[in-house]
Amino acid sequence: MPTPTPDAPAARPAGPVTLQQVAERAGVSSATASRALHGSNGTRIVGEELRRRVLDAARELRYVSNAPAQALARSTTTVVGVVVHDVADPYFAAIAAGAMGVAREHGLLVMLAATFRDPELELDYLARLRAQRARAVVLAGSGFADRDFTRRLATEVDAYRADGGHVVAVGAHGIDSDTVRPANRAGAALAVRHLYELGHRRFGIVSGPRALTSVRDRLDGARRQLRSLGVMLPPAHVVDGGFTREEARAATRALMARAPEPTAIVVLNDVMAAGVLGALRDDLGLRVPDQVSVVGFDDLPFAADLNPPLTTIRLPLADIGARAMDMILTGPTIEARTIDLDAELVIRASTATSRR
Structure with missing residues (x-):
């Protein structure tokens, strides 16, 4: 040989x-x-x-x-969990992208998990990430307006912290944690005031699942602004669009069958707003904005490409994720911190002066 x-x-x-x-x-x-x-x-x-x-x-x-062995040796890993409701939703995709950009710069690995709005799955993911000794978790999905769930979530977060982990929440979750807080109430108020200043007095709202705190905050902001302006909002004029295009489309047909027919619709996210525009234009034969004005929420990338281009409330989605990751990098503090991020009205062609 x-x-x-x-x-x-x-x-x-x-x-x-x-x-x-x-x-x-x-x-x-x-x-x-x-x-x-x-x-x-x-x-x-x-x-x-x-x-x-x-x-x-x-x-x-x-x-x-061997990552688990390294975790045991160091009591943590370079993994950060980002828990969202739906990875296919552009809202969460933008937040996750912002978090991942910062994580990459600092050598952290982001593990993305989707709960599909199942609160039990959120608790399960948090427990699993704690067992894996993940450095931190960003709870990027909306909180759930359920006292028993909130109590259980707080218990799981406390256990995570006791093991040396760090939790940052996006929006209201009812827990004592570092929080990045989008201007959900203020943004909805901006949408209402814009339509009011265009002369609209008959409003409808296409909402999302009211078990979510983000939906409740946006709906509360719209209602409070309408009350302050002396505008009545009949309960039947608030319909659930399910956070999907098709459900919002069906909800819009039901809304426009109710009297008095709205001349302005506030939609609590842009995905539903796409369905609202489709229903008004294709199903009901109504012209937007000549007969009905529509305002969305979030300013997702496709909003400017809808027919007509959508007036909406812009939230700095990528910045939300980036700021949450910045909090993780600076580490937990004795007192929980809150970062408030503003909303901005973006006026496009889906709103106009009321003619009715």
Whole structure:
């Protein structure tokens, strides 16, 4: 048999490669290999030459770090959980993107989880992330207006903190935590005032599931503004669009069958607003904004491309995710912090002066 030359690479070991094998290939101790690959919280820093030898050996052997073992050693990981309601919803996609951008800059890995608006699943994800020793969790989905759930969530958050984790909430969750708070009430009030200043007095609202605190906040902001302006809002003029285009479409047909027929509709998110516009234009043969004006909420990327382009309330969605991640990077404080982010009215072609 031919004898291997001194420069020939050694064979890759069969089976999973261990840290000890990487250390042997690099000619260093296991402790040195661990510090080179995973960093060190102490004062013993691996020199650049040794670190490069270890990295080269790990690459040659295709070594994969044992993340659970590292978590036990460090009492945490570089993983941050971001819990949303629906990954297909552009609202949550934008928030997650903002969080991921900051995480990438700081070497953190974002684990995205969708609850599909199931509160039990949110509790389950939080418990799983705690068991995995995730560094932090961003609760980016809306809170649930349920006292028993809120109590159980608070208990789970307390347990997470006791294990060294950090929880940041987006919006109202009823828990004592760092919070990034979008201007849901103020944004809905902006929408109402804009329509009122255009002369509208007959309003309808296409809402979402009222078990969600974000929906309640937006609905409360719209109602309060209408009351302050002396405008009546019949209970039958608030319909549930289910946060989907098709449900909002059906809700709009039901709304426009009620007297007095609204001349202005406030829609509590842009996904539903797309369904509202479709129902008014295609199902009911009504012209927007000549006969009915429509205002959405969130200013999702497609809002400007609807027919007509949608007047809406802009929330800084990517900034919401980024600010939540910034709070994680600065670490928890003794007193919970709140960051308030403003809403902005974006006027496009779906609103006009009332002619009725």
